[in-house]
Amino acid sequence: MALKLFNTLTRSVQEFAPLDPAGKKVGMYCCGPTVYDFAHIGNWRTFVFADFVRRTLEFSGYDVQHVMNITDVEDKIIKRVRENKTTLRDFTGKYETAFLDDLKALGCREPHQKPCATDHIPEIIALIEKLVTRGVAYQASDGSVYFSIEKYRGCGCHYGQLLKLNLDELRTGERVAADEYEKESVADFALWKARVPDDGDVFWPSPFGEGRPGWHIECSAMSIKALGETFDLHLGGEDLKFPHHEDEIAQSEGATGKPFVKFWLHGAHLLVEGKKMSKSLGNFFTLRDLLAKGFTGREVRYLLLTAHYRETFNFTIDGLHGAKSALARIDECVGKLRELAESPKSKIQNPKPEAALIDRFTAALADDLNISAAWAAVFEWVREINKRLADSSLSAGDAGAALAAWEKVESVLGIGVKADAEIPAEITALAEERTAAKKAKDFKRSDVIRDELKAKGWVIEDTPKGIKLKKI
């Protein structure tokens, strides 16, 4: 089934087809983090979304090359390096490591390439030189090099591909007025920023003098290096459409004369507890904050993946509790299925995945990544499986096929399996004591122990095959 995606370039849902003539390879670039602090839950929505797109493409049979940049030189970073009296490397290294740890905790597949801006200064300089040579960039009296939107448009290029812009009436707000740079036009943006005293030792030599790259140029330089002058997919948060992505297009197409990206995908932002995230409202969370509250990465991932990517999503702590329950339901069902399918005496080798679940799931994803419909397919499947498990109408072969289907679906969802918690000896001892009390029909005693276990974070369930301990 053909995958259809909403392309910001055309503002419409289009059938996705890669540039690769063989229809196999897909180049995908996602704007990554600026490593000046821990990423917050809003950032994570975008990165989990990117991972979901990648997994969907891989599920669809494509060979994806996933590139995510790490922005490790930028105004805020330099400011904090100065404040903390540290070095650029030490400072950004700390947050980069934290970012990659969090990415893993959220079940994201690691991007194939994670280029850093500071490792690509020569490529960035080369790209700027190309733009200067082609006459769409100029060096101003302050020493910085700017991209000229007027010259670019003068070559017949289109500035404003991702959104409607009225360049003549660009609002000259406070931020523009406060701009101290010497640009020819307010819409122009910096490619190379001349060194200033506040930069400390964060600067590189270049044909334009000492300085550092502008914000947008690194993405053009690194994506072109990693994926070629024209590639398939570029994604990021919706706020990046303008100016960041628009400027990336301008720089790239201005330098190569070729179309930059075929499909642009933008993820919507989220609200937290119905409000815009802010530190003063107390609804500003990093992943670490949520883990400290006792939630797990897979619960956060599940919640972030319950809504369509183009809709603003309301992230709540209540929703996180719901995520816990919903995942427990899936875990329970898949666990039982696995037990039945993998019992040694009836195990079937390489069962054919049951088509019903996969078909519905695939159709949902193909429809511009309708994840809600995909989850509906999953939960209706869970209910059906539970019924069949309850009335014993599921053979080991059926279970194997169902499990095989689940594993395919799971490869996209990426929620993994609940980590098998080590059962402490103390808990095992209590459970055994309870079983003994039960056997002796001392139910009062067994209930007391059950409460005690619960207080210690363990739920005990009686099943036909004996007791089952679960970590809360």
Next chain:
RNA sequence: GGCGGAGUAGCCAAGUGGUAAGGCAGGGCUCUGCAAAAGCCUCAUCCGUCGGUUCGAUUCCGACCUCCGCCUCCA
């Protein structure tokens, strides 16, 4: 002010010109000595408000109300 997105049950959230998926919470039931983050069932005469088009509108059109995003370095 310009451009764009959204208002669906207690909460989260899909969807359609023909009468509302799914999850959580709630309620009922089953299993159980009793239970259970165990299982099943149930849970919107109705989709922001008011008009219009239509045999029929939550869906299309118009107005209004409310919320949100971008408009030069923010996911």
